Amino acid sequence: MAAVLKDITLGQYFPGNTVVHRLDPRTKIIMVVFYIISLFSAKTYVSYCFMAIVLFTVIKLSKIPGKTLIKSVKPLVIFIGITGVLNMFYTPGQELLRFWIFKITKEGIIKGILMVSRIIMLVMGTFMLTYTTSPIMLTDGLESLLAPLKVIKVPVHELTMIMSIALRFVPTLIEETEKIMNAQKARGAEFDTGGLIAKAKALLPVLVPLFISAFRRADELAVAMESRCYHGGEGRTKLKRLKLMARDYGALCCGVLVMTTIFVLRSRGL
């Protein structure tokens, strides 16, 4: 169990010093938006191939190991599989195979493959953002991008602060869970035997201490923040101020270029 918890790589940050890592988080967020729009505007395999090349280039530039990326898609295998199969069956067109009430069409197979590659590319692309951007940079970027919403009284700073604290404490809580589970196991507790109710009951000795420690941590954090005179976003300055560099403008131009290409391809029916 402990090993399983540790292996969750959902949106883990991989420190590095590549061009992709050094880009301003705002640039990267906007690029992801461009990427998603392009991906959903892609119509035929020509556009998909083009998007695959774009994704591959970014992966190579960021030096994120391919193994890790493949692992990030793994939890979605079932979902992706179902999408593929459904598309295969429910697209009208030239019939290839028929049994009982099901029929597989040529168009269905093509559409299924395209949908599957779209989801995989979508997941990998968005994961590239979280793999190359530290959580703090990511929330800083979001805060800066969402700043205009302050005009209509959206508490942008507070929301992003909540987000960064939550992200920060995920690994801490996982570690804590492991520790408590081990401590209770040392007292003879078992977590993987018995029926569903027995298993749920067995979790109580873990959940109670976990909640107590989460509240304790929250309390301590609040005191620590207050004693550093934290009072919300008003007039707060940053240690690392976000500043757009030449490379950011370059990257944004590339993003616009990719999007335009896809739109042109789309208008030509590709």
Place this chain on the structure above:
Amino acid sequence: MKEHILQLENLSHVYSQGTPFELTAVKDINITIDKGEVIGIIGHTGSGKSTLIQHMNGLIKPTSGRVLLEGEDIFSSKEATKRVRSRVGLVFQYPEYQLFEETVYRDIAFGPKNLKLSEKQIDERVRYAARFVGISEELFEKSPFDLSGGQKRRVAIAGVIAMMPDVLVLDEPMAGLDPAGCRDIMNNLMSYHDETGSALIIVTHSMETAGEFAKRMIVMNRGTVAMDGTPEEIFSRGRELRQMGLNVPTMTMLKDALSERGIELPGTIYTVEQMKKALEERMGGGSRA
């Protein structure tokens, strides 16, 4: 003839094997623990102490090597792993954070209950364990969360003692307690050892505590056993200890400081008592002559 109770054979453990985060926590550990021994395990942060002790009751499986409880591999079957949990009790660092029951009594009873003992046996064990850690029966119906820090720690330790383990392993049992609290807990643990004859393994960074109570000390460094011997043997290698980022007891430091100033005291000294005796002997014989 001493009987072995726990043996670690060529034990190694690698975390996250095959990933960029691969980390060898302990390697090639060979330790044999006899029945009724009192052992102090000392080491710098990250020297593999915690990983090592979690092997002792089968919480983590070694990457290679074996753990034997009275000659039987504890990972040979699921039952064997289960059995070791009741024979080798493990108290984690800050054990008070694992309390969860509504009353002190029920929290201490959690371990024996998992052993599927009868109500009567459970009751006996709870009272027995509470007595060892100095928790009076008036506290039984209180919520463990209303107790003071020191009392919580005692209740948590009682929760493990109630399993009546033959080997009691504690990770920094004195962390965060005041000196009086430390002394009390150590005395409680020693009386458990004396009365039941079970082995006691204490992980600590306090050389004084280890030197005072343990008959044998194991020094861990970078995942290996750097030294294994009596406190006298260990403390006579002060220079090596310092190279590992560890300190020798204050009295040993004092002895070295005196020797630098030309006052040589015989033998190894690591307790106040020994220092007092050595100084008295020297002053009684040397200075007046």
